[in-house]
Amino acid sequence: KQWYQRRVRVIAYGQSDEYSFVFKRSSTLYSRRASKIISTVCSMFTSHYVYNWSKHCTTPLKYPPSFDGRVVLYPTERDLRNYLSWRQADCHINNLYNTCFWTLVQRGGLTTSEAEKRLNGSFSADKNEIMFTEFGLNYNDEPEVYRKGTTLVWGSVTEEESKRKRKVIEVLHCDIIGDTFWEERPSLIS
Numbered sequence: 001k002q003w004y005q006r007r008v009r010v011i012a013y014g015q016s017d018e019y020s021f022v023f024k025r026s027s028t029l030y031s032r033r034a035s036k037i038i039s040t041v042c043s044m045f046t047s048h049y050v051y052n053w054s055k056h057c058t059t060p061l062k063y064p065p066s067f068d069g070r071v072v073l074y075p076t077e078r079d080l081r082n083y084l085s086w087r088q089a090d091c092h093i094n095n096l097y098n099t100c101f102w103t104l105v106q107r108g109g110l111t112t113s114e115a116e117k118r119l120n121g122s123f124s125a126d127k128n129e130i131m132f133t134e135f136g137l138n139y140n141d142e143p144e145v146y147r148k149g150t151t152l153v154w155g156s157v158t159e160e161e162s163k164r165k166r167k168v169i170e171v172l173h174c175d176i177i178g179d180t181f182w183e184e185r186p187s188l189i190s
Helices: 003-006 034-056 076-106 111-120 126-137 143-150 180-183
Strands: 011-014 018-022 150-158 165-172
Touching: 011 076, 034 150, 076 111, 076 126, 076 143, 111 126, 143 150
Parallel strands: none
Antiparallel strands: 011 018, 011 150, 150 165
């Protein structure tokens, strides 16, 4: 969030260890040199990740994290939106698998090999059925942060005393695949 506040101007989306930072098409950051942008993004993201780790996690880091990165120039706003939608769909697929896998291991008594074998070739409906039928778990009751990932966008708040608006970062765990998110924020990618 802190790094986003200083550099990213439009939207960021992340889940697990995969984060996407979207800059305005008109951005002149580092004269738009891809190598400079990506090296700085990875460096700043990693350092903020380490710096803020203890604010969010009680378990100490066991090894220094590192992140890779790439710069992608999407030709149209539709392509960018499709990319972000794909990232969120991937979040759901990965989390559903992991939630079912660890439920089978921790509550079902399966070994990790047995759980992997049981889920091999399964579809989303199969995983939902396993969790609901065998463990009484409804995947839709899982917190949205795990099912949807995290989206950061600029918002504004009005200060009570001065009535002035100031920019703030909104941390959202919502659907970005459908139209509603984008219709409510038309300036994000236009």
